[in-house]
Amino acid sequence: MSHFPKIKFSKLGSNSGVAIVAVFIIIAILSLMGGVVTHMVATGSIARTNDLVSEQSFDLVHAGMEYALKRLDDGINPDGDVRYLGSGRFTVAYDDATGKLTSTADVSAMFGSSNPSFSIQGPISGGNMSDCLQVDISGAAMNTIWWPYEIVGAVLKNTCSNSITIASMTVSWTPLSGDNTVIIALGGTSVYQNYSPGAPPGTPIDITDYTINSCSSVPQTRIRFSTELPTQNFNVLYTMSDGSSKNVFYQFHADNEAACLEADLSAAYPGFTNNTRIIGGTLTNACSPPTSIGIKAMRLSWLPAAPIITMSNIFINGAWRWFGIAPSGTLANFFNPLLFSPGQSFPQNYITFNDSIVGRNFSVTYIMRDNSELTVPVNFYAQDMASCLSVHTSGMRVSDKGLIGQSWVNTCPAGIVIDRIRTKWTGLPGQRRLTGIVVNGVTIWNQTTNNDVDADVTDVYIGGGSTATVDRYQFNNPPNNGCFTHTFTMFDGTSLTAPTYCP
Structure with missing residues (x-):
């Protein structure tokens, strides 16, 4: 069995001077290390502070430039202006003669400061x-x-x-x-x-x-x-x-004046005595300043063409622009161009014809000073009117010498016009005659006609989605035997035969 030698310790008291020296050496080393660490921490803090100051001054320089350029754009000389923002300020200098614009920032902090300056070439006042x-x-x-x-x-x-x-x-x-x-x-x-x-x-x-x-x-x-x-x-x-x-x-005049013209005829309607006018509408120059436009003529076309009517005058913005005799499709040259400033609107008061326009649809063309054209359709009435008419016979009955209870329904959104009605009957007596037709309380025909002959009634207008009620088909004797069939001819020439009614 092996034995380690015994280690012997000498008493401290016999070497006290060495111990004291060792203690001081240790203290000195620790102090030195603490100073180094403290210096390193402080240095990092100062560096971070300087970075922040630099960033703030950079932002202030650019803020000064934006401020100065805005002042110059507003016509104000910014030379010498000082503005404070946050922890700093900027100062602007502007040289009238050279146009040199300078912005200088000033940001100060406990551990550092920054005063950057930046210049650009601004507008040269008086140079150009x-x-x-x-x-x-x-x-x-x-x-x-x-x-x-x-x-x-x-x-x-x-x-x-x-x-x-x-x-x-x-x-x-x-x-x-x-x-x-x-x-x-x-x-x-x-x-x-x-x-x-x-x-x-x-x-x-x-x-x-x-x-x-x-x-x-x-x-x-x-x-x-x-x-x-x-x-x-x-x-x-x-x-x-x-x-x-x-x-x-x-640019006072558009390259294409018609492109600037807005013609709103959506509210126009047939009116005046015997419905001889197109009433209503608004004309507007939709182009921006300073572009003006002018209408020098108009051309109106209409269908059906028969019976023949002619246009006789055009009245816009409270004044006659044209009068004369113009068949469908004929140019009507204004006395003077109708001029519109940018954004200006005029009422199209009315266009007059020599006879009723009931049952007709129109095409209105505006001819501008530069010969460009704008055409606007004005459809007062349905296309293929007969297809819109529905004749209800279920409520019909005999009353004295008349047939009552028939109704006419317009199933379309646009209006329709009934121009003629043909009544055909069978049965006795052989001398039966139709002597009158009353609709909605108004006598639309008051003559005498034989079997299966057209009655040229006063035109009956039925608005879109509306109904007209027949008060009476009047005969010269009671229609209480035989059967009755009505054929309706519309203003556009289309026709419809209603279901036969047998009392």
Whole structure:
């Protein structure tokens, strides 16, 4: 059996100096380690703080740029503006002469700060005057109230912080004509006037220099012409005193005027004495400013064509636009074009004919100044009227010398018109005659006819989904023997034979 040697320990008291030194060494090592750890923690915190400050200052610089550009767009010089956001601020500098725009941020924190600066090239106030000029044509129009015509309603705006000057203007138009520009007035001041001969289209006009102050607007009072220019669109070239220029297109007339016209005839109806008029409707220029349109003629067609009628007048917006004699499909040229400003509406009061229009459907065509056309169907009545008529005989009976209780139902949504009624009977007496027809309390026929002969009744209109009641088929003697059959001829020539009734 093996034995380990016994380890002997010496007493502490005999080596006390060594122990004290060891303790101090340990304390020093621990202190050094604690300092290192503390430094590392603090350094990380400061680094994170600096990152946050950098991000905040970056955002502030960009906020300053957005702010300054918006102010310039509103016509306000932002130079020197300071705005506080969160824990920092931005300062804007703007150089009128060079257009240089600078945004500087300032963000401070306990362990760091950041002052980044960023510059861009902004609008050069006065360096390129045409860039500063804005021409608002949303309210522009061709004034036709008095002769000659003139462009009015445009607004000239200087968006920069320096004044700008218009030195010349060139006015041209299409379609080209031999007319001239005779007057130009800006801000109520005449800058060009030459009645004879004036300036031909496309010729630069050396106007009296007109200055628009910084960040301000003035009306373009008028551009007047030597005669009427009712169908032209215009280009106006504004040349500034620094030689820069801006062209503006004034589209007063659509490329396809008919595309701008809305003709709502959904509420139109036959009316007036003997139903000789189409009454109602609204005409609208649906195009945006400054596009105007004009109707120069109308053409109406109708079916059935017989019996023949003619159109005699057109009345729109409280005035006669045409009168005469126009058969179906004939062009009716207006006395003067009916002009519509953008968004303007006029009532189509009525169109008159020489005889009743009951039973007819129409096609209404509007011819514009540029010869484009818009056609609108006006269907007052059903197509194939007889297919819409349902004749009910179940309630019929004899009453004295008449047959009563028959009813007529229009099963279609559009109206129908009964034009003639043929009554056929069998049985005795042989001298029976039909002497009258009463419907809805109104006598529609009051003559004498033999068996199986058409009675040309006063036209009976039955609205869509409506019913007419026959008060009486009147005979010269009681119809209490034989059988009776009625055939209805509609206004469009279609016909229907009703079920036979035998008392």
